[in-house]
Amino acid sequence: MTRRPLLPSLGLALLLSACAPLSQVTPVTPPAPAPEKRYNAAELQALQPGDFSWPATSTDGERALREAALADIRARLAMPAGPARDGALPRLFDLVAQYNAEIDAARPLLLEALPTLADRDPEFQRAVLTAAHTLYPSEAAPLLWPLLPQLTASKPFAIAAYTVLQADASATPRLQAVMEQRFPSWADDARLIALMARLRDPALPQPPLADLLAAPLRPGFAVIYSLQRPGRQAMGLALVRGADGRFVREGAGQLLAVPQLALARTGLPGTLTNGNTPQGVFTIVGAGTATNPNIGPTPYLQSKLPIEASPAEFEHVESKPAADWSAALYDSFLPPSWQGYSPFKEAWLAGRAGRDELLIHGTTINPAYYAGSAYFPGTPQQGCLIANEDWDAASGRLLASRHLRLAQAYAAAGTRADLAGYLVVVEVPGPGPVTPAEALALVTAAGR
Template sequence: MNFRPLLVLSAFALVSCAPLPPPQQPAEKRYTAAELLAMKPGDLAWPATSVEGERSLREGVQADIRARLALPPGPERDAALPRLFDLVAQYNVEIDAARPLLLDALPTLGQRDAEFQRALLTAAHTLYAAEAAPLIWPLLPQLTASKPFAIAAYALLQADGAAADRLRTQVPQQFPAWAEDARLTALMRRLQPSAAVPPPLPELLAAPLRPGFPALFSLQRPGRQAMGLALVRGADGRFVREAGGQLFTSPQLALARSGLPGTITNGNTPQGLFAIVGAGRATNPNIGPTPYLLSKLPLEAGVAEFEHGVSADTAAWSEAVYDSFLPPSWRGVSPLKEAWLAGRAGRDELLVHGTTINPAYYAGTGYFPGTPQQGCLVSSEDWDPATGGLLASRQLTLAQVYAAASPRADLAGYLIVVELPGDGPVTPAEVLALVTAAGR
C-alpha cells in the first residue's frame, strides 16, 4: 500500500467527515450502475491529497486552533469552542492546551443551548472523559434534552464503567418517559447489558430481506477498534466470488471519530438494516471524488422508498415494519434494532464512501489503515503524493462489485451492519465459514 509522508504533528491525528471546505465545491453528482461500472481510478483526482495540499491544509488548521486558544474569556471565545474542539480532535494537536477551556466551560453548560452542550460533551467523551467526569455528574440534572444527556452519560461510562448502576437509576428519575425517546432507549439498553446469545449469523446472511435486490453486508467488531469486512450478496441471493472462486471481501471501518454509539450525532455506524438508494459524488473534502453508495436509515427513507417501490403498502413506519425485513430469529435481537433507533433519533446521511485522509496518521492503531470519520462506512484509498491522482480504491471496487451484482440501474438494494464477537480485524476465513454455513 502506498502511503504518503506523515505531515501532521502526531501519527494518530483523528479526522472528521467535515473539515474546512474548499473555496468552491462542485455540485453533487448521481451515478447510474453503468456509469459506476465504467469508472477507473485514473479518472479521479483530489489535489488536496498531495504532499503540498496536505501541508497547506494542516498549516491553516493549526493557525485557526492557535487563534481560538488565544481568545480571552468571554462570548467570542465561547462561540469559538465547538469548532476549536472539533479541530483539536480531528488533528490530535493542542489537546493539553485546550483541556482547561473545556473543563472551565463544563459547569456552565446548564445555561447553554442543546447544540452547544452536544459539541462540548462530545469533546469530553472523545478527549477528556476521565478529567471531565467529576464535572459532568453535577451537570446531569441540568441537561433537559435527551441528546446531550445521553452523550454525558456515555462520557461517564467512558471514564468508569461502574457508572452504569447510578445512571440506570437516574435516567427514569430524570426522564420518566424515557422509553419513548430513541436515544434514551439505546442508553438504557447499554446500561442493562443482555447476556442473550444472538441467533446464528448464517440465518441473517441467508435472509432474503426483499427478494430480487442485492445486499451489502458489513461485518464489524464490537467497539469498532479493528477493521471489518464488507461482502456483497447479489440479487440472486448468492455472495459474490472473485474470478478465482474465492469469496469477495473488502476491508471497511465503521468507527466514528467520537466513538459514540450509533444513535448519537456523529457516532459510530449503527448496527442494523439500511436501504441503498443510489450512488453519488460528494462535495465533502474528507470523502473526495470516489462515488459513494447512498444508504438511508428507516424514517430517513419512507416505507415506500425503503421497499424500493415493490409494495403498494403506504403504512407508516413502525418497528413491526422494520422487523418484517429480518428473518424471524433476528427480529427480537436488540443490537440489530440500533438502525431503527438511529432513524428515530434523526440520524441521516450515513454513506458508504472512500477517504482522502492520510492513513499514515493512524499507524499503530488497531484499525489501521482505516480512517474514522463521522459515522459512515469508510474504505481506504491510495492517492498519488505528487499529483493527488487516485492510484487504487477499495471503495470504487466495492461499489462496482455491488453495481455488477444488481439488475437495476438505480442500484436499489440493502445494507446490513452487524457485529461479530472477537478481537482484531474480521478475517476472510471466518466470513467464508459463515457464508458457507448460510449456503450462499
C-alpha cells in the same frame, strides 16, 4: 503503487471529518468540488481509478490544510475569556479532535465549560459534551455527575452518560437511577431506549449469523453485508450478496471481502449525532459524488436509515400505498431468529433519533496518520462506512480504491439500474480485524 508520506508533527489524525455538510467540518477552503453527479449502475461500473484526482491528497495539499487548521486552533486558544471565546469553543474542540493537536492546551477550556452547560442551548451542550467523550472522559466524568440532573434534552444527557460510563463502567446503577428520575418517559425516546439497554446490559446471545446472511430481506435485491467488531476498534469486512442470493466471488473463486471501517471519531453509539455506524438494516438508493472534501470525488453509495427513507423508498416500491414506519415493518426485513435481538434494532432507533446521511464511501484521509492504531489502516470519520483509497503523493491522482471495487461489485451483482438494494451492518464477536477466512466460514455456514 505510490503511498503518500507521513507529514511530520501532526500526530495520529489529519483531515478527519464528518459525513456532514462541508461548512460544518472543513477548517480551510478545500479545492472546489465538481458539481454533484448521480450515477446509474452502468456508469458506476465503467469508472476507473485514474478518472479521479484530488489535489488536497498530495503532499503539498495536505501540508497547506494542516498549517491553516493549526493556525486556526491556536487563534481560538488565544482568545480572551468571554462570550466570543465561548462561541468559539465548539469549533475549537472539533478541530482539536480532528487534528489531534493542542489537546493539553484545550483541556482547561473544556473542563471550565462543563459546569456552565446547564444554562446553554442543547446544541452547544452536545458539541462540548462530545468533546469530553472524545478527548477527556476521565477528567470530565467527575464534573458530569452534578450536571446530569440539570440536562433537559435527551441527546446531551445521553452523551454525558456515555462519557461517565467510558470513565467508570461500574457507574451503571447510579446512572440508571438518575435517568429514570430525570426522564420518567424515557421509553418514548430512541436515544434513551438505547442508553437504557446499555445500562441494563442484558448481554443477549447473538442469533446465528448464518440466518442473517441467508435472510431474503426483500428478494431480488443486492445486499452489502458489513461485518464489524463490537466497539469498532478494528477493521471490518464488506461482502456483497447478489440479487440471486449468492455472495460474490472474484476471478479465482475467492470470496469478495473488502476492508471497511464503521468507527466514528467520537466513538459514540450509533443513535447519537456523529456516532458509530449503527447496527441493522439500511436501504441503498443510488450513487453520487460528494461535496465533502474528506470523502473526495469517488462516487459514494447512498444508504438511508428507517425514517430517513419512507417505507416505500426503503422497500423500493412506487405503487405501494402510503404507510407509517413501525417496529413491525423493520422486523419484517429480519429472519425470525433476529427479530427479538435488540442490538440489531440500533438502525431503527438511529432513524427514530434523526440520524441521516450515513454513506458508504472512500476517503481522502492519509491512513499513515493511524499507524499503530487498532483500526489501521482505517480512517474514522463520523458515522459512515469507509473503505480506503490510495492517492499519488505528487499529483493527487487516485491510484487504487477499495471503495470503488466494492461499489462496482455491488452494481454488477444487482439487477436495478438505479442501484436499489440493501445494507446490513452486523457486529461479529472476536478479536482483531475481521478476516477473509472468517467471512468465508460464515458465508459457507449460510449456504451462500
